Amino acid sequence: MSRLFGTDGVRGLANDVLTVEMSVQLAQAAAPVLGADALAAGRRPVAVVARDPRISGQFIAAAVIAGLASSGVDVHDAGVVPTPAAAFLVGDLDADFGVMISASHNPAPDNGIKFLARGGEKLTDEQEDEIIQHLESEHPLRPTGAEVGRVRTFSDAEDRYVVHLLQTLPHRLDGLTVVLDCAHGAASGCSPDAFRDAGAQVIVIGAEPDGLNINEGVGSTHLEKLQAAVKEHGADLGIAHDGDADRCLAVDEHGEIVDGDQIMGIMALALKDRGQLKEDTLVVTVMSNLGLKLAMRGAGIELVETQVGDRYVLAGMRLGEYSLGGEQSGHVIFSDHATTGDGVLTGLQIAARVAETGTPLSQLAAVMTRLPQVLVNVRGVDKSRAAEDAAVQSAVREAEARLGETGRVLLRPSGTEPVVRVMVEAPDEETARREAEALAEVVQRELRLHD
Numbered sequence: 001m002s003r004l005f006g007t008d009g010v011r012g013l014a015n016d017v018l019t020v021e022m023s024v025q026l027a028q029a030a031a032p033v034l035g036a037d038a039l040a041a042g043r044r045p046v047a048v049v050a051r052d053p054r055i056s057g058q059f060i061a062a063a064v065i066a067g068l069a070s071s072g073v074d075v076h077d078a079g080v081v082p083t084p085a086a087a088f089l090v091g092d093l094d095a096d097f098g099v100m101i102s103a104s105h106n107p108a109p110d111n112g113i114k115f116l117a118r119g120g121e122k123l124t125d126e127q128e129d130e131i132i133q134h135l136e137s138e139h140p141l142r143p144t145g146a147e148v149g150r151v152r153t154f155s156d157a158e159d160r161y162v163v164h165l166l167q168t169l170p171h172r173l174d175g176l177t178v179v180l181d182c183a184h185g186a187a188s189g190c191s192p193d194a195f196r197d198a199g200a201q202v203i204v205i206g207a208e209p210d211g212l213n214i215n216e217g218v219g220s221t222h223l224e225k226l227q228a229a230v231k232e233h234g235a236d237l238g239i240a241h242d243g244d245a246d247r248c249l250a251v252d253e254h255g256e257i258v259d260g261d262q263i264m265g266i267m268a269l270a271l272k273d274r275g276q277l278k279e280d281t282l283v284v285t286v287m288s289n290l291g292l293k294l295a296m297r298g299a300g301i302e303l304v305e306t307q308v309g310d311r312y313v314l315a316g317m318r319l320g321e322y323s324l325g326g327e328q329s330g331h332v333i334f335s336d337h338a339t340t341g342d343g344v345l346t347g348l349q350i351a352a353r354v355a356e357t358g359t360p361l362s363q364l365a366a367v368m369t370r371l372p373q374v375l376v377n378v379r380g381v382d383k384s385r386a387a388e389d390a391a392v393q394s395a396v397r398e399a400e401a402r403l404g405e406t407g408r409v410l411l412r413p414s415g416t417e418p419v420v421r422v423m424v425e426a427p428d429e430e431t432a433r434r435e436a437e438a439l440a441e442v443v444q445r446e447l448r449l450h451d
Helices: 020-034 036-040 056-069 083-092 125-137 157-167 190-197 224-233 260-273 290-298 310-320 343-357 361-365 390-406 429-447
Strands: 010-013 046-051 074-080 097-101 110-117 151-153 177-181 201-205 237-241 248-251 281-285 302-306 324-326 332-334 373-379 408-413 419-425
Touching: 020 036, 020 056, 020 097, 020 110, 020 125, 046 056, 046 083, 056 074, 056 097, 056 110, 074 083, 083 097, 083 110, 083 157, 083 343, 110 125, 157 190, 157 343, 177 190, 177 224, 177 343, 190 201, 190 237, 190 343, 201 224, 224 237, 224 248, 237 343, 248 260, 248 343, 260 281, 260 290, 260 324, 260 332, 260 343, 260 361, 281 310, 290 302, 302 310, 310 324, 310 332, 332 343, 343 361, 373 429, 390 408, 390 419, 390 429, 408 429, 419 429
Parallel strands: 046 074, 046 097, 074 151, 177 201, 177 237, 281 302, 281 324
Antiparallel strands: 010 110, 097 110, 237 248, 324 332, 373 419, 408 419
């Protein structure tokens, strides 16, 4: 079998790639792997299962629950809650593992199955490989009688999560007006509740999920409605989630977008001011804007870079026991409070910083200047040769020499296609585009696949 797990679980078109049969089998394969400690201790494993509101999540969650219970796992069905809420609940219940049914920012026809290890942690590659081995062996656990799993409805899942979020706040939000865009997703209930309980006046958009409208023209991938609403209501800021609310982007009081890099810059300074930024270090991916690196350097904050993907950010954070990390896309991880990116937590922390300092979000976001960033996808090339081809690497060095410390070049092979992504940052758009297109021509010429 080819690699089944992507960077964020198993994902595909619901009822086509991700079928009932696959959902049951995946759950049955995961049970002996993620429940191994419980089984070794002679007890039934315990799991939390949750989903976002897309309509296919109903039958996929039912299939996953059936697969787990038939394998002797006791299941707490949390219903519709964000991915970070599911991760929190795994730890809060001291469950053996969790399962989140979601395709995040993807459109409604897609769905996915994401497993969470004990404590709400993401799986290691080794755990994923072991699940695949069990899937291929086709010998699931088959307990009978009293040893089959029980299924319980988790009646206070959202309440537990909101209480947890409020306990993380360094400052209440009284006096702030906040617009929330919940992407018609999993945060439609808990995010407005959390912000209101924290003292903010809340205006909500994108919070009427019908199972089919998740991420449709709203949320962190479609910020136009949020920008308009912030300006219309004269709000202090806007917060946008994606479908499963593990990410957050913001809009300042003028309706300008505040991206994940700016959010991390704001929060790194906030944590440093409070003495809570461990080792004065921020963990980011290679795609973070050079402007963030320059700003953090000026503030005495070190940056650790990882490859793209929040799982790699988490790995980098664990390695140094760092307290803050994330991605430009808005996955921000506060390791003192969460084991994964949490869009509601991040939004609350941004709003708390505005309230705490009395400084508008636009001024806080000015901590860094985003350098123009041009990305060119070069298709039909042998991506495996990008790092070793002499002509390509020579062209990279020449571009880097021309840009000096005011710019940056990044070549990144796609994980799924015969594509090399050429990214160039420079002090101005024209320079970035010129260097990116010139380098893309070299990549196309030197790495072109021949029929």
